[in-house]
Amino acid sequence: MELNLADTKKWMNLFVEEVEKNKSNLNELDTAIGDGDHGTNMDRGMQAITAALEKKEPSDLAELYKTVAFAMIQKIGGASGPLYGTAFLDMSKKAKETADLTELIQVGTDGLKRRGQSDVGMKTMIDVWQPVATALKDNKFNQQAVDEALESTKDMVATKGRASYLEEKSRGHLDPGSQSSAYLFGALIKVIGV
Numbered sequence: 001m002e003l004n005l006a007d008t009k010k011w012m013n014l015f016v017e018e019v020e021k022n023k024s025n026l027n028e029l030d031t032a033i034g035d036g037d038h039g040t041n042m043d044r045g046m047q048a049i050t051a052a053l054e055k056k057e058p059s060d061l062a063e064l065y066k067t068v069a070f071a072m073i074q075k076i077g078g079a080s081g082p083l084y085g086t087a088f089l090d091m092s093k094k095a096k097e098t099a100d101l102t103e104l105i106q107v108g109t110d111g112l113k114r115r116g117q118s119d120v121g122m123k124t125m126i127d128v129w130q131p132v133a134t135a136l137k138d139n140k141f142n143q144q145a146v147d148e149a150l151e152s153t154k155d156m157v158a159t160k161g162r163a164s165y166l167e168e169k170s171r172g173h174l175d176p177g178s179q180s181s182a183y184l185f186g187a188l189i190k191v192i193g194v
């Protein structure tokens, strides 16, 4: 499925809204297994995305994803900033060839894996991104698929990022980056209506 520039803009604006609305939830999740700043970090990035998009209207998909990527890299900070930034930057490069969501999300996921030296099952945002990419491929992308992916992180033991310091104690909590990613893909579902 292809997503045009106008709908991708809607997606990004809805993502910003969702994160801003749920900032304290993200901080709470990160307090349980990290340092409590994931909501604050993401919120800074969301404000930067809004400001950048207001300053200059992107003329194509590649430029839009690049604007989002730079705002995230510059303002989120922490582990998640460079990770989200890499995913969106790789999506920007790919968007020069295709507007196909399945391909774009898979490329973004591959960027996360490369940048984070991580893969599925490590209790990171990849545990939402990869199932979403796969669901898109299989025509099974919907809110239930996103919710299930997010929930699956609860029982995992973290082996990457701050939560990995807790070892077995990281089990029983949702991964904060997976929750913010679930907001990202929940916003996408609202735009495409699946």
Ligand code: ADP
Residues within 6 Å of the ligand: 030, 034, 035, 037, 038, 041, 042, 077, 078, 079, 080, 081, 083, 112, 115, 116, 117, 118, 123, 124, 125, 126, 160, 161, 162, 175, 176, 177, 178
């Ligand atoms: P920090 O841990 O530096 O405070 P954040 O709290 O903003 O950064 O982000 C934490 C999230 O980043 C985690 O919940 C996880 O989803 C993600 N993350 C951390 N390390 C990695 C990694 N190596 N690969 C993929 N995702 C990661």
Ligand code: MG
Residues within 6 Å of the ligand: 030, 034, 035, 036, 037, 038, 078, 162
């Ligand atoms: Mg944190």
Ligand code: MG
Residues within 6 Å of the ligand: 035, 037, 078, 079
């Ligand atoms: Mg931190």
